[in-house]
Amino acid sequence: MAHGRQLPLSRRSLLGGTAALAGAGTLTATATGTASAAPAAASRTVDVVIVGGGLAGLTAARDLVAAGRTVAVLEARDRVGGRVLGLTLPNGGVTEGGGEFIGPTQDRIKALADSLGVATFATYNTGKNLLYKDGKKSAYATDGLLGSVPPVDAAGLANAAIVQASLDDMAKQVPVDAPWTAAKAAEWDRQTFESWLRANAVIPSAKFLLDVACTSIFSAEPRELSLLFVLFYIAAAGNEQTPGTLERLTETANGAQELRFVGGSQLVPIKLAATLGDRVVLNAPVRTIARSGSSYVVTADGVTVTAKRVVVAVPPPLAARISYDPLLPAGRDQLTQRLPMASVGKAIAIYDTPFWRADGLNGQVVSDTGAVSSTFDNSPPDASYGALMGFIEADKMRALDAAPADTVKAAVLADFATYFGDRAKTPTSFVLQRWNNEAYTRGGPVSIAAPGVLTQYGPALRAPVGGIHWAGTETSIHWMGFMDGAVRSGERVAKEVLAEL
Numbered sequence: 001m002a003h004g005r006q007l008p009l010s011r012r013s014l015l016g017g018t019a020a021l022a023g024a025g026t027l028t029a030t031a032t033g034t035a036s037a038a039p040a041a042a043s044r045t046v047d048v049v050i051v052g053g054g055l056a057g058l059t060a061a062r063d064l065v066a067a068g069r070t071v072a073v074l075e076a077r078d079r080v081g082g083r084v085l086g087l088t089l090p091n092g093g094v095t096e097g098g099g100e101f102i103g104p105t106q107d108r109i110k111a112l113a114d115s116l117g118v119a120t121f122a123t124y125n126t127g128k129n130l131l132y133k134d135g136k137k138s139a140y141a142t143d144g145l146l147g148s149v150p151p152v153d154a155a156g157l158a159n160a161a162i163v164q165a166s167l168d169d170m171a172k173q174v175p176v177d178a179p180w181t182a183a184k185a186a187e188w189d190r191q192t193f194e195s196w197l198r199a200n201a202v203i204p205s206a207k208f209l210l211d212v213a214c215t216s217i218f219s220a221e222p223r224e225l226s227l228l229f230v231l232f233y234i235a236a237a238g239n240e241q242t243p244g245t246l247e248r249l250t251e252t253a254n255g256a257q258e259l260r261f262v263g264g265s266q267l268v269p270i271k272l273a274a275t276l277g278d279r280v281v282l283n284a285p286v287r288t289i290a291r292s293g294s295s296y297v298v299t300a301d302g303v304t305v306t307a308k309r310v311v312v313a314v315p316p317p318l319a320a321r322i323s324y325d326p327l328l329p330a331g332r333d334q335l336t337q338r339l340p341m342a343s344v345g346k347a348i349a350i351y352d353t354p355f356w357r358a359d360g361l362n363g364q365v366v367s368d369t370g371a372v373s374s375t376f377d378n379s380p381p382d383a384s385y386g387a388l389m390g391f392i393e394a395d396k397m398r399a400l401d402a403a404p405a406d407t408v409k410a411a412v413l414a415d416f417a418t419y420f421g422d423r424a425k426t427p428t429s430f431v432l433q434r435w436n437n438e439a440y441t442r443g444g445p446v447s448i449a450a451p452g453v454l455t456q457y458g459p460a461l462r463a464p465v466g467g468i469h470w471a472g473t474e475t476s477i478h479w480m481g482f483m484d485g486a487v488r489s490g491e492r493v494a495k496e497v498l499a500e501l
């Protein structure tokens with residue numbers, strides 16, 4: 001990665017760069033020597049200031065630097081990666097607390113990881129899946145015609161297959177770059193996914209399958225989502241050559257859960273930030289973006305940056321918490337008032353071995369009960385220890401946002417024991433990541449749209465406001481909501497800005 005002109009170093013920027021190079025660790029008293037003293041406000045002048053050091057912001061910075069522009073990336077947290085987070089375990093391993101899997105057609109995150117030397121490996125997918133429904137557990141193979149679709153009754157399967165085909169067909173009619181222009185956009189955007197499912201997934205077991213698909217894709221209940229938004233999301237689950245499908249969203253083999261990163265997904269933003277050095281400033285939550293003549297003055301805690309262009313690469317509800325002067329157009333502000341984060345957490349239990357594998361199980365569960373209704377085998381590629389990961393989603397996450405961590409742990413381990421037996425009750429360690437409680441994310445995996453939002457406000461999603469440009473996975477036309485969408489949005493916004501500078 002070519003570095004552009006070096007920026008003047010401030011103490012703060014040097015620390016940010018050091019932290020990024022060291023793996024985005026928390027700054028310590030030892031590192032600063034003067035940790036108790038409040039840092040003097042530093043200032044910089046660059047071509048482009050980027051708000052947010054997630055995959056989107058860092059990718060934009062990479063491309064702008066490669067084009068010879070000066071940049072500063074202001075990141076609120078003491079680490080890069082945003083919704084991509086490596087949790088260090090007591091046994092020295094790392095497991096993913098946020099974005100984790102990639103799959104076919106997610107070309108841009110794969111290319112980025114390749115460029116940084118971060119290898120992938122196949123998500124453990126050998127053996128049978130488990131369905132836990134109506135108090136009964138059944139194991140089923142996933143190499144048949146149904147793939148990983150749980151074998152509910154025949155009528156339900158037939159109904160679900162028709163529903164799935166209808167959703168894919170409707171999604172093909174949604175232009176990914178402007179879903180609000182679909183011929184039936186008004187009709188599809190005035191109903192929730194729930195009301196459409198009630199009319200179409202009429203067999204209860206089919207409704208169950210679609211509900212589970214919905215919560216596992218969006219971490220939102222079907223009643224929270226516009227049908228048009230769901231169709232757009234399906235359409236976006238592909239690339240320029242390959243239209244998206246529902247199946248690609250839900251599957252492990254040949255789907256969005258196919259691969260993981262050796263060493264954990266956060267290695268990608270950590271290594272990317274290292275190439276940017278002291279351009280990345282940590283612990284710098286941006287508070288205001290103010291126009292000053294033909295420039296912008298962006299004020300974060302402890303640092304002020306003046307730039308010709310601003311890239312805001314944070315989720316829409318977080319962008320709404322920044323003060324803008326002058327005010328943003330009403331449509332843009334109202335859009336961000338209407339794109340809440342979904343609700344998600346991940347719980348990972350660590351064991352000496354992935355013991356479920358010996359029982360012929362791949363660690364993947366679909367369940368109609370418990371705090372955890374879907375699980376994955378999150379063990380490292382060498383299986384030197386076992387890791388069971390459970391998603392806590394939507395209503396189930398909201399019910400546990402304020403619960404003591406031990407309460408959540410007990411609920412999760414009870415679920416794991418129901419699915420995998422009593423051995424699951426005694427992990428060697430346990431980690432919990434609740435995204436709703438994170439100051440600079442406030443939910444996840446993605447912002448969601450209820451009826452009326454895309455058709456009324458959609459055009460404001462990417463439209464620059466003066467010299468302020470918008471990035472982040474929520475602005476991507478392919479793989480919106482995913483790491484791939486974040487990278488694509490960074491690449492798109494860099495081109496957009498370069499065309500203007």
Ligand SMILES: Cc1cc2nc3c(=O)[nH]c(=O)nc-3n(C[C@H](O)[C@H](O)[C@H](O)COP(=O)(O)OP(=O)(O)OC[C@H]3O[C@@H](n4cnc5c(N)ncnc54)[C@H](O)[C@@H]3O)c2cc1C
Pocket residue numbers: 051052053054055056057074075076077080081082083084097098099100101102284285286287313314315318319322344345346435440441443444445446471472473474481482483484485486
């Ligand atoms: C539990 C969970 C599971 C997921 N699973 C997957 C998966 O398996 N595969 C996949 O591809 N994707 C997954 N995702 C989604 C994926 O992680 C995101 O789509 C992607 O990381 C978003 O990147 P981003 O750069 O657009 O936004 P973010 O990662 O949210 O980055 C935004 C950055 O801006 C910072 N910020 C916020 N406000 C401010 C401010 N005022 N000033 C400065 N900085 C600010 C934040 O700290 C953050 O670092 C998952 C997400 C979650 C939460």
